[in-house]
Amino acid sequence: MENKKVLVSGASMAGLTSAYWLNENGFDVTIVERASKIRGGGYPIDVRGSAINIVQMMGIHEELNAQNLNNMKFNILDSQNNIISKFTDESMKDNKDIEIPRGDLTHALYKAVQEKNIKIIFNDSIKTIVALNNGVETELESGIKKQYDLVVGADGIHSNTRKLTFGEEENFTKYLGHCFTGFTMENYLDMHKEAVIYSEAGRTAIMYATENKESVHAFLVFSDEKEPFVxxxxxxxxxxxxxxKFKNISGIVPKLLEALDKSEEIFFDTTTQVIMDDWSKDNIVLTGDAAHAPSFLTGQGSSLAIIGSYILANELKNKNNIDDALSNYEKVMKPLAEINQKAIENEGSFILYPKNEEEMEKRSIILKQLENMSTEDMEAHDMIDITRVIEYPNLSNQ
Structure with a gap:
C-alpha cells in the first residue's frame, strides 16, 4: 500500500519513528502533538539491539553515538554523602548500546522527520475519533476535522488515542510498585557523565549528570504497594x-527537595506496564508505550517503541490492505513486547530502587560483586537481555 493518509498522535520516539517510516514507505503523514514543541531534557535512555539497525537506516546513528553516555559512573552514597560503592554500567550493557538523554534522541528523530517535510501540528490533540467504512474521521481540540485512512496512537502510557478507542486507562495498566518524579536542578556537585544514588528502604534519590555541566536530572523514587491517585x-x-514521602530522609535528599520546591516543570508517574489483547480497532492502531509499555525498570521502552513503529510502517507498506497489515504487525511484535514485559519478574531494579530492607541487603551483596569484577569478568558475566533482537528483515543481525 501507499498514498494512504495517516494521522500520528504523539511526537515522541514512537510517533516520530512511525511518521518517518510511513513517509519513507509512500504514505501521506501528519503528526499531532499536545505539547508546544518537541520535548527536550530528560533522563538517560537506551537504544539497544535491533533499534540500532533502525537508527542506522535513518541516518542518525552517528549523531546519537557521538552523544553516547555509555560507561557512566554510578556512585552509591551513605547518609553523610560518602561514596560506599561505585560501578560503571558496562557490566549491564552490550558495547553497541547507545545511552543518551531522552531529549537528544527525540530531537535527532525530529530532525530526521523535518527533513522529510512531514506536517506537524503542535498545541493540539485528538478530541473525537469516528470509525468510517474505509477510514477514520477525527476532530482535534482546535476544531479541525479531517478524514484519514489510518490513525496511529503513539501517545504514551497515558494514551488519549487508546482511551478514545478502547476505553479507560485502568483497564490496560499494571502497576509495578514504584512512583517517581523527575526534574532538573543545579549541578552543585560538578558531576560529569555520572550518577549519585542514596537509598533507604522504599525511597531512593538520584542525580544523573550527562554532559551539561550546569544542571543534572534529579529523581525521587518511592515504593508503595497501592498506586496513589494523583x-x-x-x-x-x-x-x-x-x-x-521523603521528609526526614538524609543524604542528598534535602538538596533535591529544595530544588523540587523551586521547579516549575516536573514529571511524575508510576512504574506501569500497558497490557492489551489487541492493539488495533477500526483503522486505529497503537504503537510504543501506548500499546505495550514495559516500564522504565526494563530499560527497553525506547528501543521497543522504535522497533514496533518500524515494523508497523513496514507491514503497512508490504500488505495489500490495512487489516492484514495491522494483524501481521501484532503477530510479529507482540512476542517481543510480552517477553520484555515478563522480564520484570527477574529484573534487578533493586540495585537502584530497593523496596525494603531485604532488597537493601541483596543490593549490598551485588554491589560488592560488581566492584570486585575485572573487565574480563564483566564481559563474561552476561547481563544482556537477548530478547532485544527480533527476527525480522533488516533487524536480525545484531
Missing part, C-alpha cells in the same frame, strides 16, 4: 505527595 497535570499535588 492527577498527572497537578504539579503542586505531585510536590506535596513526594515531599511527604
Amino acid at each position: 492527577n498527572h497535570r497537578n504539579i503542586e499535588k505531585h510536590k506535596e505527595l513526594v515531599k511527604n
Whole structure:
C-alpha cells in the first residue's frame, strides 16, 4: 500500500519513528502533538539491539553515538554523602548500546522527520475519533476535522488515542510498585557523565549528570504497594505527595527537595506496564508505550517503541490492505513486547530502587560483586537481555 493518509498522535520516539517510516514507505503523514514543541531534557535512555539497525537506516546513528553516555559512573552514597560503592554500567550493557538523554534522541528523530517535510501540528490533540467504512474521521481540540485512512496512537502510557478507542486507562495498566518524579536542578556537585544514588528502604534519590555541566536530572523514587491517585497535570499535588514521602530522609535528599520546591516543570508517574489483547480497532492502531509499555525498570521502552513503529510502517507498506497489515504487525511484535514485559519478574531494579530492607541487603551483596569484577569478568558475566533482537528483515543481525 501507499498514498494512504495517516494521522500520528504523539511526537515522541514512537510517533516520530512511525511518521518517518510511513513517509519513507509512500504514505501521506501528519503528526499531532499536545505539547508546544518537541520535548527536550530528560533522563538517560537506551537504544539497544535491533533499534540500532533502525537508527542506522535513518541516518542518525552517528549523531546519537557521538552523544553516547555509555560507561557512566554510578556512585552509591551513605547518609553523610560518602561514596560506599561505585560501578560503571558496562557490566549491564552490550558495547553497541547507545545511552543518551531522552531529549537528544527525540530531537535527532525530529530532525530526521523535518527533513522529510512531514506536517506537524503542535498545541493540539485528538478530541473525537469516528470509525468510517474505509477510514477514520477525527476532530482535534482546535476544531479541525479531517478524514484519514489510518490513525496511529503513539501517545504514551497515558494514551488519549487508546482511551478514545478502547476505553479507560485502568483497564490496560499494571502497576509495578514504584512512583517517581523527575526534574532538573543545579549541578552543585560538578558531576560529569555520572550518577549519585542514596537509598533507604522504599525511597531512593538520584542525580544523573550527562554532559551539561550546569544542571543534572534529579529523581525521587518511592515504593508503595497501592498506586496513589494523583492527577498527572497537578504539579503542586505531585510536590506535596513526594515531599511527604521523603521528609526526614538524609543524604542528598534535602538538596533535591529544595530544588523540587523551586521547579516549575516536573514529571511524575508510576512504574506501569500497558497490557492489551489487541492493539488495533477500526483503522486505529497503537504503537510504543501506548500499546505495550514495559516500564522504565526494563530499560527497553525506547528501543521497543522504535522497533514496533518500524515494523508497523513496514507491514503497512508490504500488505495489500490495512487489516492484514495491522494483524501481521501484532503477530510479529507482540512476542517481543510480552517477553520484555515478563522480564520484570527477574529484573534487578533493586540495585537502584530497593523496596525494603531485604532488597537493601541483596543490593549490598551485588554491589560488592560488581566492584570486585575485572573487565574480563564483566564481559563474561552476561547481563544482556537477548530478547532485544527480533527476527525480522533488516533487524536480525545484531
